[in-house]
Every structure is written in structure tokens, then in C-alpha cells.
Amino acid sequence: MIRWIFNLLCVLLVVISIGFVNIWPVMAQTEMQPIITATETPEPSVSETETQPIITATETPEPSVSETETQPIITATETAESSVTATETETEPITTATETETEPIITATEAQPSVTETETEPSLTEKELEEKINELGQKVVDATQNGDFATSETYWTQLIELLPNNAALWSNRGNAKASQNKLEEAIADYNKSMELAPKAPDPYLNRGLVLEALGRFDDARADYNHLLELSPNDPMAYNNRGNAEGGLGQWQNAIADYEKAIELAPNFAFARANYALALYQTGQTEVAIRTMRNIIRKYPQFPDMRAALTAALWEQGQQGEAESNWVATVGLDSRYKEIEWVKNIRRWPPAMVAALEKFLKIE
DSSP: OOOOOOOGGGTTSSSOOOOOOOOOOTTOOOTTSOOOOTTOOOOOOOSSOOOOOOOOGGGOSSOOGGGOOOOOOOOGGGOSSSOOOGGGOOOOOOOOGGGOOOOOOOOGGGSOOOGGGSOOOOOOOHHHHHHHHHHHHHHHHHHHHTTOHHHHHHHHHHHHHHOTTOHHHHHHHHHHHHTTTOHHHHHHHHHHHHHHOTTOSHHHHHHHHHHHHTTOHHHHHHHHHHHHHHOTTOHHHHHHHHHHHHHTTOHHHHHHHHHHHHHHOTTOHHHHHHHHHHHHHTTOHHHHHHHHHHHHHHOTTOHHHHHHHHHHHHHTTOHHHHHHHHHHHHHHOGGGGOHHIIIIISOOOHHHHHHHHHHHHHO
16 A cells, blocks of 8 residues: 655645655545555757957058058268268167057957857746645646546656755655556655665555555565665555565464554454455464454445355355355456456455356356
8 A cells, every 4th residue: 555645735835844754555445445456948059159250460550560650760871960870870769560549459359248158037936936846746646536547757857846845745756657557656755765865654555555566575675674674554464465475375473463553553454355365364363354344344445355255155065155245346446357457466365266266267
């Protein structure tokens, strides 16, 4: 049973406060009708920047050396008052190329700022961010409740873009992916959530569920063990560890964990159902049937237990009551007619699967 951990509707006074909050599995019905499921911009860039024209040496407004006017040189033959030799000639300094004054050369680096250096549009204000989060939060809740997990994933992604360091968002997107059977992608999101919040329990629970679906029961149990270190009184952690132990064939350990889950949460119908199935697997048939009856008495529209009771009673030769329970089962959830679903998705214990298969073959 996946545990969703969003609290988006509480973001009315704070920018964001997505906490690790428990809710029922997405595919489950209300408490009175529980159903066990498979897992419980900036503006466009400008390529041509406008700059001031670059003035080169050839464009210098001052005249070049060849055009420079100098005072004539007075030689000895041209003097009227004294004999002045060539060596005594007074001249005005000759301006060379290096002494020519020009306007400063404007290089590319001195051009006006490029588009990347100009001011961009301001980012979202805190109020705008809050409004955007609230809007996406409501959309993701609606999509999840409607079972539209592809759309839900899209909204989680948009929230992550706004709040990339929020661990709950990553875990919830992982749940949306897991619900679409994108198991490896879901694990990657759970890993990121754990990286951001190592002491948050829910990502471990949800990753454990996906590991179970992949048949990696040892790894799943390791996640549940770590979860119980973080949250020792988590009934769902005990229930799920029992499931992983069942996958490993350790049914007595599974029974102990289911009992602990029930002790911590007496109304945890899923744990009671798993407990009854494990009892049947270990040969405690009478206790198992009695437990199934008690669960159905409290939850009359619980198809998992009605299907299990059908199979157990048929094995006991109580065909009438078995048939009656089967009619109720099919009316609530027709998937129990598919033995492969019961075996591989719901993952009943082998003895319980065999009993139902016998009933279905005769039917």
C-alpha cells in the first residue's frame, strides 16, 4: 500500500508546507469498503547585438602623417639675416605616426552590453509562487483522486521545478510513477527523496513496495527494517515487512509482523486480512476461517476476504456458503476470477491460491 505524503491544501498561508502525512492507498475504498490492491522566459536571445561602430586607425579623424602640415625648413641659402647652416636650422617638430592623436579605438569588449547582460524579467514574487503552488497542488490532488496518475506525475514535476529541494514532492512523484508501473523510475525518485530527507520514513516504505513488486524481497525487507528504526511504531511498516517475509517463504515471521501491526492499529483491516491468509498458509485453517468471518462481519464489502473465505469454505465442503460469498466477491471486484492476478499481483500465499484455483476450475 503506497503512502502518499502531500499536504498541499495547507499552503494557503505559507509558501509551501508539504509534510509527510499518511493517507489511504490510492486504489483502496473507504474504511468500510477496503480493497487490497497490488501495492497498497526570459525574452528571446538576439543573435546580432547592436553596438557603437568600431573606429579603426584608418578612420581616424585626424590627418595621417603624409597629410601633416609642418613649418618649412629654412636652409642657409634661404636665410636673409644670417648665415645659418643646415645644422642650425630651426624647425617645428615633425609629427610621426606614433605621435598622431586619434580618437580612442572602441573594441568589441567595450561595446554596449549584450542581451545576456541586460536585465531579465523579474522572478516570481513570494505571493505569485504561493498562488502557483496552490493551483498545482489542487490539480495534483484531483488527478490522484481520479486515478489519473500520468497527469498527476506531470503536476508533481512542475511542483518539483518550483521546489527542487522538497523531499515529499520527489516521493509523491515516485508514487505516481509506481502507479503507472514505471518501477525503476519510481525508485530513482525515492532515492532523491531519501537524499534530501534521510530521516523521513515514507520514502523507505514506498521504495520497499516497489522492490517487492520487482521480486526483490530481501531489499524490500531491508527498507522496512530501516523504516522501523526511524519509526518503531509504524503499523504499515510491520504489515509490509510481513509481506516481504511472505515473499521469502518466512510465514511465521510474517504472522508475527501482522500481529504487531494489528496491535498498533486494531482497525487496520489490511493487516488482519494478511494475517488470516498467512494462518491458512501455515495450516491453521480453522483460526484462519474464523478470522475471515470476523473481518467480513465488520467489513461486509471487503472482496479480498470474501474471495478467501469462498476458497477456504469450498475446501471444507461448505459449498453453499462458499457460493454465496463468491457472488458477493465478483460483484465487488471481478479481478478475483483471474488466478494469475491473485497469484502475482495480489500475491496471496500459495495454499490460498491453490484453494481458489480449485474452486474456479469447478465453477
